[in-house]
Amino acid sequence: MRKIEELVNLFKSRELKITPQRLGIFKILEGNTSHPSAENIFHEIRHIYPMISFTTVYKTLEVLESLGEILKITIDGTRKYYDPNTTPHHHTICSRCNMIADVNEEFDMPRLPGEILDKFTPSNYHISFYGNCRECFGEVKDVSTI
Amino acid sequence: MRKIEELVNLFKSRELKITPQRLGIFKILEGNTSHPSAENIFHEIRHIYPMISFTTVYKTLEVLESLGEILKITIDGTRKYYDPNTTPHHHTICSRCNMIADVNEEFDMPRLPGEILDKFTPSNYHISFYGNCRECFGEVKDVSTI
DNA sequence: CTGTGTGCAAAACGTTTGCATGCCT
DNA sequence: AGGCATGCAAACGTTTTGCACACAG
Numbered sequence: 001m002r003k004i005e006e007l008v009n010l011f012k013s014r015e016l017k018i019t020p021q022r023l024g025i026f027k028i029l030e031g032n033t034s035h036p037s038a039e040n041i042f043h044e045i046r047h048i049y050p051m052i053s054f055t056t057v058y059k060t061l062e063v064l065e066s067l068g069e070i071l072k073i074t075i076d077g078t079r080k081y082y083d084p085n086t087t088p089h090h091h092t093i094c095s096r097c098n099m100i101a102d103v104n105e106e107f108d109m110p111r112l113p114g115e116i117l118d119k120f121t122p123s124n125y126h127i128s129f130y131g132n133c134r135e136c137f138g139e140v141k142d143v144s145t146i
Numbered sequence: 147m148r149k150i151e152e153l154v155n156l157f158k159s160r161e162l163k164i165t166p167q168r169l170g171i172f173k174i175l176e177g178n179t180s181h182p183s184a185e186n187i188f189h190e191i192r193h194i195y196p197m198i199s200f201t202t203v204y205k206t207l208e209v210l211e212s213l214g215e216i217l218k219i220t221i222d223g224t225r226k227y228y229d230p231n232t233t234p235h236h237h238t239i240c241s242r243c244n245m246i247a248d249v250n251e252e253f254d255m256p257r258l259p260g261e262i263l264d265k266f267t268p269s270n271y272h273i274s275f276y277g278n279c280r281e282c283f284g285e286v287k288d289v290s291t292i
Numbered sequence: 293c294t295g296t297g298t299g300c301a302a303a304a305c306g307t308t309t310g311c312a313t314g315c316c317t
Numbered sequence: 318a319g320g321c322a323t324g325c326a327a328a329c330g331t332t333t334t335g336c337a338c339a340c341a342g
Contacts, residue, residue, distance in 0.1 A: 017316050017321060038307080053324045058307070060322090077220040077331095079306060092258075092266045101266065107256040110273065112238075116249060120238045122277035127256065131268035163296060163341050184332080199299040204332065206297090223306090225331060 001069045001084035004030055016063065024049045025060045029070060035081040035091075035100045075100055075128070090127040096136035103129065147215045147230035150176055162209065170195045171206045175216060181227040181237075181246045221246055221274070236273040242282035249275065 001007065004026045008018055024045045028036070036044070042057045061082055064070045071083045075093060081100070090103040109125050147153065150172045154164055170191045174182070182190070188203045207228055210216045217229045221239060227246070236249040255271050 012317090015317090015321080019316070019322065021323075051324085054306095055308085055325080056323055062308095072223070074220060074223040077218070077223065077226045080223045092262065092268065094266070095269075101262070103258060103262060105256075105259050105262075109275075110251075110253040112249060112275065113251050116238065116247070116251075119280050120240070120247065120275070120277055121280075121283055122238065122275040123241075124277070125273055125275045127271055127273050129255075129258065129266070129268040129271045131266055131270070134265050134267075137267055158342090161296085161342085165297065165341070167298075185330095197299085200331095201300080201333085202298055208333095 001029055001064070001086065007069065010067065010069075014067075021045075021049060021052050021056050022060050024052070025057065025064075029064070029082070029084045032084055033102055035073065035075075035083055037079045037081050039079070041082070088124060088126075090129065092129040092131065092133075094133040094136050095130050096132055099133050101133070103127070147175055147210070147232065153215065156213065156215075160213075167191075167195060167198050167202050168206050170198070171203065171210075175210070175228070175230045178230055179248055181219065181221075181229055183225045183227050185225070187228070234270055234272070236275065238275045238277065238279075240279040240282050241276050242278055245279050247279070249273070 002010070004023070007026055008023075011018055011022075025041060028041055028044050034040075038054070038057055038061060041061070042052070042054055045052055045057065061070065061072075065072055065082075068086065069084070071086055073081045073083050073091075075081060075091070076098070085102060087104075090105070090107075092101045092103060093099070107127070109122065112120070112122060148156070150169070153172055154169075157164055157168075171187060174187055174190050180186075184200070184203055184207060187207070188198070188200055191198055191203065207216065207218075211218055211228075214232065215230070217232055219227045219229050219237075221227060221237070222244070231248060233250075236251070236253075238247045238249060239245070253273070255268065258266070258268060
């Protein structure tokens with residue numbers, strides 16, 4: 001996602017309106033690496049702009065996504081997350097606290113076997129690294145009993 | 147997921163009952179590489195066992211998952227898919243028809259940069275290869291206009 | 293016979309949509 | 318002044334839950 005100033009210009013050039021609600025959402029997303037859900041964004045913006053509705057949050061996220069300014073990402077099946085970092089990158093996911101962090105390192109795309117390449121042409125790829133973040137590491141012995 | 151015969155023994159040893167509904171679900175899942183959703187399974191089993199309910203499908207899948215016999219996988223945020231192949235593997239996903247196929251090849255886990263390893267200990271990883279399957283390849287020129 | 297499994301209906305959950313009103317430009 | 322944005326409420330699709338009845342063990 002570009003800087004707020006540029007984003008405002010982009011909106012104006014597309015005849016999209018700048019409202020306090022939208023500006024608040026822009027501010028929350030700018031530089032945000034926490035992969036917030038719509039609900040996270042909604043609760044955060046309520047601190048600043050208490051009368052905002054869920055609908056507006058969703059609709060603004062939809063506009064930003066359609067402009068290619070944010071990505072909707074799927075990690076677990078329970079909800080969608082939004083990421084203002086639109087350059088391709090990978091993620092680490094803590095299996096205990098579900099924290100998602102970015103991996104901006106670029107890796108060579110692993111080479112698919114020939115039988116698959118006969119039937120499928122990959123254009124990009126995404127790696128999810130599962131494991132434990134430092135806070136959760138060491139407290140995980142009991143996971144196997146779940 | 148193990149073979150149906152072994153699965154039946156496993157259920158019996160855990161005092162879990164074998165019902166025609168459960169057996170039907172086992173049969174649909176055995177060797178299934180199509181990553182069916184609960185709805186897919188429900189519709190397929192209805193051909194054989196027309197009075198089965200969605201509830202039973204979900205509850206049986208839950209039991210199988212808790213036994214570690216199937217995995218619940220997340221690809222898009224709209225629904226969950228079930229995979230009887232519980233050995234770690236990767237997937238190809240066609241961006242046009244959403245078909246998911248298995249990649250059983252093993253790759254070396256890409257090495258995370260030191261700054262990340264300080265904060266996160268990976269234990270396994272999953273790669274999603276996005277692209278187009280043969281059927282869809284060549285019909286994708288118009289995607290950029292969406 | 294006992295208790296787990298089934299199936300209905302309803303609730304829950306995140307997300308989307310229709311529509312009247314509000315307000316940015 | 319015009320039209321896009323907002324916000325409410327209701328609809329939506331998927332999954333979960335409560336409860337009475339059925340049936341596998």
